[in-house]
Amino acid sequence: MDRRAAISPPLTLTRAAIHPYKFNNARRNKFPKATYRVTNCSEYDESLRRQGDVTIWVSDDVVKNWASPRRKTRGGQSLYSDLAIEISLTLRVVFRLPLRQTQSFMRSIARLMGIDLVVPDFSTLSRRGKRMKIVQNRRDANKPITLIVDSTGLKVRGDKGWHGEKHGIRKARKTWRKLHIRLDPETGDIAATELTTEHVGNETALPDLLADMDVDVNRFLADGAYDGQCVADCLLDKFGSRIEIIIPPPKNAVRGENARRNQHIDTIAEHGRMNW
Structure with a gap:
């Protein structure tokens, strides 16, 4: 809360x-x-x-698709659908339960909700979990996406442990690395990463970060560290002129040759940064 x-x-x-x-x-x-x-x-x-508080409910769609559909081929028929096995194993991972306790936990949920639901036993969960393939939600390949790019620093620690005991304690190295991340907000997946030294800026690392992209991007989101003409030129060359670039300019930004950036500066000056 x-x-x-x-x-x-x-x-x-x-x-x-x-x-x-x-x-x-x-x-x-x-x-x-x-x-x-x-x-x-x-x-x-x-x-x-x-x-x-632990509040768990089972929707009507889950109850409807709990049993496995009948198949017309030869062989034994499965009693439980992949959805039932996936839900049970997901709760097992979340609450860190053994297989037998997972079976009892699912029984208690069905009993508390008053649902006539047959819960898979622990041996079925173990056997089906090994060969079950989880179908992840995939985005439409023909649909343009929104791309988010950011970077963060990673500290490099000095020599410790065995190396320090064998060769003596040396002065710790004061350095760090920069991790550049490309994120697809629709799926929540990190599409690509690029690790560089601290001397490589965000504008310099962006072309390599976008080099292997083969999808259409209609919107680009980044923080003020990516504000620059080099970033705009890279995006226009990679995705075309229809891409919408949303990068907040600094508070002391002045108008230049970039028409889109000038429009952002004028909107911020007239209505404020929050309204923009």
């Missing part, structure tokens, strides 16, 4: 309250850490207890 929801009386949240660190651009880095004064301690304590 959100902590703001436990504060009484209810407050009408504005954009300044929802994004206190981004509303005022001129003093964005000088905002103190947000603090909340709890006035209804009993309700706040109850909200903390509810974080450990």
Whole structure:
């Protein structure tokens, strides 16, 4: 439960309250850490207890597709569908249960909900789980996607353990690496990564990060570190002129030759960064 929801009386949240660190651009880095004064301690304590509440329900579609469809070929007929096995094994992984306890856990859920559901036994879960293929949700190959690109730093630790005991403790190396990530928000998958040294900027690493892409991209999202003409030229050459580039310019940005970036600067100056 959100902590703001436990504060009484209810407050009408504005954009300044929802994004206190981004509303005022001129003093964005000088905002103190947000603090909340709890006035209804009993309700706040109850909200903390509810974080450990386990609420599981079975939809009608799951009950309908629980049994395996009858097949017309020779051989034994399966009693449970792949969906039933997948749900049971998923709960086993989430709650870290052995197979027998997983069977009992699924029985208790069906009993509490009053559903006439036959639960697979532990041997069936073990046997079917080894050869079951989980069908993942795939995006439409012909549909343009939205691409998100970002980077983060990785610290490189010094020599420890066996090397330090054998050769002595040496001065720790003060260096780090930069990991560039390409994300598909529709599937939530990391499409590609690129590891570079700390001297390689985001604009320099972007062409290699997008080199193996064979899908159409209609929107590109990135932070202000990718604001530059080189990034715009790379995206236009790779995906064409129909791509929508959404990169926030810095607060001291000035108009240039890029018409799209100039439009962003004008919109921010007229309506503010949050409305943009």
